[in-house]
Each structure stands twice: as structure tokens, then as C-alpha cells.
Amino acid sequence: MSYQRNPVKAPRVSGFALKAFVNTLESGVGAPVLEKLVRDSGITQWRELPAGDAPPLQLPLPPGAPATEVQSPQEQAARAIAAQAVTPERETVGSYARAYREGGVDPVAVARRLNEAIDRLERGEARMGLFIARKPDEVLRAAEASAERLRAGRPLSVLDGVPVVLKDEVDLAGFPTTLGTRFRNQVASADSTVAARLRAAGALILGKANMNEIGINPIGLNPHHGAARNPWNRAHITGGSSSGSAAVVAAGLCPLSIGADGGGSIRIPAALCGIVGLKATWGRIPETGVPPLCWNVGHVGPMGLTVDDVAAMYSLLAGPDGKDLVSQTQPPHHLSGYERTDLMGVRLGICWPYFEDASPDVVARCKDAVRALTDAGATVVEIPAPDLNTVLWTHSCIILSEMAESMLPHSRANAADFGLDSRTNLAIGRHFRATDLIHALRHRHRLTRDLLAVMADVDVIVTPSTATTAPLIPEATLPDGESNLPVVDALMRFVREGNLTGFPALSVPAGFDRAGLPVGVQLMGRPYEEHLLLRLGRVVERATAARTPAIHVTALR
Structure with a gap:
């Protein structure tokens, strides 16, 4: 088959025109417009297209x-950190471990600096829109307990x-899981x-990061919690839907974060x-305690400053738990x-x-x-x-049908609580036929x-992560934002296949435009060869010059 990509024909729409369009989709005359x-x-x-x-x-x-080699998750994580080349400019997990070991700083001082930095970044006209919820006093208490363990x-x-x-x-626990909405306010009773697993590892959880509403768009703009802004240039998007999770790492607030990926939402x-x-x-890292949005294509996973950081977090998070059926079928x-x-x-396709x-x-x-990879022998x-086209519609049908089902009770009660982009996508999800979903699952x-x-x-x-x-x-x-399907297509062009098939995929910095x-x-x-992706990612990373974003804070000095 020769390569072919159908051009996106949808116009860019915002403001009153977008509101009118969404109202039409949700009205009695919406079906022919959607079709x-x-x-x-x-x-x-x-x-x-036959599915054979x-x-x-x-x-x-x-x-x-x-x-x-057989190692415990803790040993694997320590091994990943030991592989790091610690540099003063990059506050990696290895940098934290060395600073604590040498006694130049402790977790309490770090927590205070970070709480102050977040307060500064999240107020006024220059707000970065990184967080939805925080409890700075809880962070300090966790830091005090960590400092005591480290001293001992x-x-x-x-x-x-x-x-x-x-x-x-x-x-x-103790925080609402809003999914980026304005209506989902029930406080989680358990982690x-x-x-x-992060608490058990002693990590300091700074708070809950901003995200695209219900993770339904790769842009990263949230109508309720504000636009998450890119630390490299705050006039640009972060991408979504794990928008705040990426930006906090880039801004130096933490070397690691948790994202979720149903259609590129970690990698974009x-x-x-x-x-x-x-x-x-798919299923490598348990989804227990992650409200279901897209059962068949969703993944939760690590985002980090370096490949070694991500390898360490992956080592601690992966592995089965008793409530996630898919995770129980995983090899070690x-x-x-x-x-x-x-x-x-190593062969690069x-x-x-x-x-x-x-x-x-x-x-x-x-x-x-x-x-860089071929220079290393690949x-x-x-x-x-x-x-x-098959990948696009198979993925779109599955993810939008599942999201429409997961949000159906609230869509019926008060669809206007959602942002306009979410309402558009949910209307498309509700429009798919049962035969479309079965067709998608077969494909x-x-x-x-x-x-x-x-x-x-x-x-x-190997592909670009985004176009x-x-x-x-x-x-x-x-x-409210806009409907801009050409941008959505450029961001999602290379990522959908990984979600559809469940195969692992890693995005690594490759330089700058x-x-x-x-x-x-x-x-x-x-499947299950994350170790090889991380190994190749380290080779790319070591061949790529690192820079510091325009908006950046330090916690260790």
C-alpha cells in the first residue's frame, strides 16, 4: 500500500459560530448534520472496508x-537512577538523590521552595494554568516525614x-478527581x-495537574481551569490531554509526573x-482508581525530565494489582x-x-x-x-463511543456543563452506530x-511524535477555545496506532525548531518491550543537546 493521508476538510470555528454549531449537533436536527x-x-x-x-x-x-535479569521494582528504579549523568542544570531524580545524600538540601526546604514557586506561577495575568488542586500544608508534612527517613x-x-x-x-485520597470538568467534585476516598505506589515510594505529591476536559482533545486548553501554557513560550499550547503534567516537568517543578494516554495524551x-x-x-500499569473514560485504548503512565527518570518511575508503577484484570495478565x-x-x-522500522x-x-x-541510533549500530x-484512514476511524469510533458512554448520565442531565470541544466530540460519539463500534473492534x-x-x-x-x-x-x-481539526490531525497523526493496538510507545526529545x-x-x-524503547531513548537523549525553558524554577539550590 502506498502512503496516503486524506486532507482534513473541516473549517476552523470559534465564538458564536462554534456555540451555534454545537447547539445544532445536540438538537433534534443534529443527526443529519453529524452524518x-x-x-x-x-x-x-x-x-x-472488510475486516476479514x-x-x-x-x-x-x-x-x-x-x-x-531478575530484579525487584525498587532495584530496577535504583538502577535507572544510577545510570544518570547528573548535571547541575537538570534537576533529575538522580540530582535529588545525590543532594539529599550529600546533605546540601532536604525535602522540607525543597517543598517550601516549590510551594512558593507554584504560588508565583499560578497567580496574576501571567498565570501558567498548571494545577487544578493543591494542598501545600500536606506537601510539607510529607516532606518532614521524608526528611526524617533520610536522616535515619x-x-x-x-x-x-x-x-x-x-x-x-x-x-x-482527599482530592476530587475532576477530570478537568467543573461538575465532578466528589472527593476520592482512596488512592x-x-x-x-508513589506514596509507598516516599514521593512528594505536589497536587493535581490541569488537563483537557475529560481528556477528549489533544490541544490542552481547559475552559474551566484555564489554558495550560508551555514553559518554552507561554503563548503556545502544551498539547493535551496531560497538559499540566507535561508543563510542570518542563518548568522544573518536578522531575516526574503522571499522565494518561487514550489517543496520544502522554506523548503529545x-x-x-x-x-x-x-x-x-496496555494494562502494564494498573488503571485501578482511574475513572474509566476509554476502556479499550486508555493507558496511565510516567512523564519525566529524562529517560532514566521515566525508567525509574515505570519500574515502580508497573505490575499487577488485584483489582485490574488486564494488569493481572502481564508478564513481569x-x-x-x-x-x-x-x-x-536492532532494526528500526x-x-x-x-x-x-x-x-x-x-x-x-x-x-x-x-x-544517532544508526551511529550506535542500529x-x-x-x-x-x-x-x-482506517486507523483514524477505528480509533475515533472506539474512543469517542466509550467517552460518550462514560459521560452519558451527565450529558443527559446537563450537557452545557461541558466545554464546546467536549460537547462536539461527545455528540459524535453518541452518533456512532452499534454496528460502527463492532466494525471498529474487528478492525x-x-x-x-x-x-x-x-x-x-x-x-x-520510528516516527515523529507530532507533525x-x-x-x-x-x-x-x-x-471556550475553538474547533481546529487540522491542528488536531497534526498532533495525533503518529500516535493513534499505539493506543489501538496497545503496543508501547515512547516520546523522547529530539531537539528544537x-x-x-x-x-x-x-x-x-x-508488546512488553518497554526496556528496549527506554534503551533506545537513552541513546537519542545522549545525542541531543538539552536546553532550559524560558519559564523555569530550581528546587535544589
């Missing part, structure tokens, strides 16, 4: 390469005393699994904010071969027309990343072009089977 909208976008071709013998059940993922020489893990932030899509903001983001294999996670920089024998379907600066920097193997199975066949000949597939660097925030349209905005390169691997 024309999806038909003009290419759904007819997809509806007529694929049933509407996900293809069981193969177990992946077994571990060559009994840290809970390499993350003891290290600040982290959670996307407001995961439960944290999500990821929050519990990681790329636009110049940090690392891992969408692990590991970091076998993680520190190896020799990539002899690239479809060059697809790879080059991005802005010139993005393509150039991602080719630099490929060069070889490039050309692979077939993906069927982007999901087929696409997974086809991708496994492609990856029999390659170890990873563009961070676009400008449309200030005149705030707080001419305006100084970050570029990300994506590495997608076979």
Missing part, C-alpha cells in the same frame, strides 16, 4: 522478550523526597494504584514540552539491557513517506535522532505505509495482527 460531518471526513470508505476474519475481540498480545538512613526508595505531580484523571504534550513520555503496553516488567549503548542488531509527513523542522530533528528497515483486532506481522521484521517503529511543534494558543477564542520549540521523536515497540 454529513463524519461522511465528509471519510467514514463511508471505512464503513465499507477478525472477531470484535482484541488479539491477545504475545508475551514479549523475557527478562535476562531508611529511604523508602530512590523517589523518597522527590516531588511528583498527578494528572487530575487519577484518584488521590489510585499509581498514587498509592511530552513532545511539545520537551520531556519524555511513556505509554506502556524489567529493564534488561537498559544501559547498553551498542545497538548492533521506518516508512519514509509517513515519517516525512510533518513540518520540515520536525522531520530534520527526527532524522537526527535516527542518525539499521533501518523500510516498512509498509499504515492505512491512516482493531486486524490492525493489531497486521502490526505484529510488520514487527516480526523490525524491533521498533508540528507547539502551535500558538488562540487567545481571542478563550476561554527554528523558533526554539521542542521536537519529539516516537519509538513504538512490540
Whole structure:
């Protein structure tokens, strides 16, 4: 199949026109308008595409390469941090561990500095829009307990005393999980699994990060909690939906955060904010305590300043729990071969027309990343072009149908509580037919089977993470924002396949465009081979010069 991408034909709409459009979609005459909208976008071709013998059940993922070394999650995390080259300019997890060990600073001093810095960044006209909820006094109390453990020489893990932030899509006891809405205010009575594991590791949870409302858009603008702004240039978006989770790391407030990814929502903001983001294999990190939005394509996972930081957090978070059925079917996670920089024998799958379907600066920097990998011994193997229209509609049908179902009680009661972009997407989700969803699930199975066949000949597939660097925030349209499907397509072009199939994917910084905005390169691997993605990510990272964003704070000095 030759590479082909259907152009996006939808106009850019905002203000009164967008409100009128949304009201029409939700009215009695909305059905024919919705059908024309999806038909003009290419759904007819997809509806007529046979799925062969694929049933509407996900293809069981193969177990992946077994571990060559057996280590506990704590040992794996410590090993990842030990691999770091600690530099004064980058406050990584390793930098925190060394500073605490040498006694130059303690978690209490760090917590005070960070609380003050967040207060400064979150007030006035220059507000960054990074947080939805915080409890600074609780952070100080946790820091005091951590400092006592460190003084006694009994840290809970390499993350003891290290600040982290959670996307407001995961439960944290004592905080509402708003999902970025204005109506979901019930306080969580228990921690999500990821929050519990971070607390058990001694991490300082600074608060709940801003996000795109219900994670339904990759832009990162929230009509209720404000636009999350990019620390590299606050006039630009962070990407979404884990918008605040990416920006807090880039701004130096923490070396690690938690995001969630149903359609690139970890990898897109990681790329636009110049940090690392891992969408692990589906179910690799338990979803217990993460309110269900998109059951079949959703992943929760780590975002961090460096690959080593992300590897450490992944080591501590992955692994089954008793309430997440999918996580219970996972083989043991590991970091076998993680520190190896020799990539002899590693095969990089690239479809060059697809790879080059991005802005010139993005393509150039991602080719630099490929060069770093081949210089380390990897070889490039050309692979077939993906069927982007099938991937687009299969993913869109599944994720929007599931989100529409998860939000249906409130949509029926008071649809106007949602922002306009959410209302548009939820209306499309409600418009899909039952036959469309079954058709999508069958194609999901087929696409997974086809991708496994492609990856029999390659170890990873390399693409840009996004087709563009961070676009400008449309200030005149705030707080409601706009409908801009060409931008959405540019941000999501390379990420959907990982969500559909459940394969792991890593976004790593690959440099900067001419305006100084970050570029990300994506590495997608076979199921359960996160260790290989992280290994390759370290090679790219070491070949790429790091910079500091315009808006940045320090906590260790």
C-alpha cells in the first residue's frame, strides 16, 4: 500500500459560530448534520472496508522478550537512577538523590521552595494554568516525614523526597478527581494504584495537574481551569490531554509526573514540552482508581525530565494489582539491557513517506535522532505505509463511543456543563452506530495482527511524535477555545496506532525548531518491550543537546 493521508476538510470555528454549531449537533436536527460531518471526513470508505476474519475481540498480545535479569521494582528504579549523568542544570531524580545524600538540601526546604514557586506561577495575568488542586500544608508534612527517613538512613526508595505531580484523571485520597470538568467534585476516598505506589515510594505529591476536559482533545486548553501554557513560550499550547503534567516537568517543578494516554495524551504534550513520555503496553500499569473514560485504548503512565527518570518511575508503577484484570495478565516488567549503548542488531522500522509527513523542522530533528541510533549500530528497515484512514476511524469510533458512554448520565442531565470541544466530540460519539463500534473492534483486532506481522521484521517503529511543534494558543477564542481539526490531525497523526493496538510507545526529545520549540521523536515497540524503547531513548537523549525553558524554577539550590 502506498502512503496516503486524506486532507482534513473541516473549517476552523470559534465564538458564536462554534456555540451555534454545537447547539445544532445536540438538537433534534443534529443527526443529519453529524452524518454529513463524519461522511465528509471519510467514514463511508471505512464503513465499507472488510475486516476479514477478525472477531470484535482484541488479539491477545504475545508475551514479549523475557527478562535476562531478575530484579525487584525498587532495584530496577535504583538502577535507572544510577545510570544518570547528573548535571547541575537538570534537576533529575538522580540530582535529588545525590543532594539529599550529600546533605546540601532536604525535602522540607525543597517543598517550601516549590510551594512558593507554584504560588508565583499560578497567580496574576501571567498565570501558567498548571494545577487544578493543591494542598501545600500536606506537601510539607510529607516532606518532614521524608526528611526524617533520610536522616535515619531508611529511604523508602530512590523517589523518597522527590516531588511528583498527578494528572487530575487519577484518584488521590482527599482530592476530587475532576477530570478537568467543573461538575465532578466528589472527593476520592482512596488512592489510585499509581498514587498509592508513589506514596509507598516516599514521593512528594505536589497536587493535581490541569488537563483537557475529560481528556477528549489533544490541544490542552481547559475552559474551566484555564489554558495550560508551555514553559518554552507561554503563548503556545502544551498539547493535551496531560497538559499540566507535561508543563510542570518542563518548568522544573518536578522531575516526574503522571499522565494518561487514550489517543496520544502522554506523548503529545511530552513532545511539545520537551520531556519524555511513556505509554506502556496496555494494562502494564494498573488503571485501578482511574475513572474509566476509554476502556479499550486508555493507558496511565510516567512523564519525566529524562529517560532514566521515566525508567525509574515505570519500574515502580508497573505490575499487577488485584483489582485490574488486564494488569493481572502481564508478564513481569524489567529493564534488561537498559544501559547498553551498542545497538548492533536492532532494526528500526521506518516508512519514509509517513515519517516525512510533518513540518520540515520536525522531520530534520527526527532524522537526527535516527542518525544517532544508526551511529550506535542500529539499521533501518523500510516498512509498509499504515492505512491512516482506517486507523483514524477505528480509533475515533472506539474512543469517542466509550467517552460518550462514560459521560452519558451527565450529558443527559446537563450537557452545557461541558466545554464546546467536549460537547462536539461527545455528540459524535453518541452518533456512532452499534454496528460502527463492532466494525471498529474487528478492525482493531486486524490492525493489531497486521502490526505484529510488520514487527516480526523490525524491533521498533520510528516516527515523529507530532507533525508540528507547539502551535500558538488562540487567545481571542478563550476561554471556550475553538474547533481546529487540522491542528488536531497534526498532533495525533503518529500516535493513534499505539493506543489501538496497545503496543508501547515512547516520546523522547529530539531537539528544537527554528523558533526554539521542542521536537519529539516516537519509538513504538512490540508488546512488553518497554526496556528496549527506554534503551533506545537513552541513546537519542545522549545525542541531543538539552536546553532550559524560558519559564523555569530550581528546587535544589
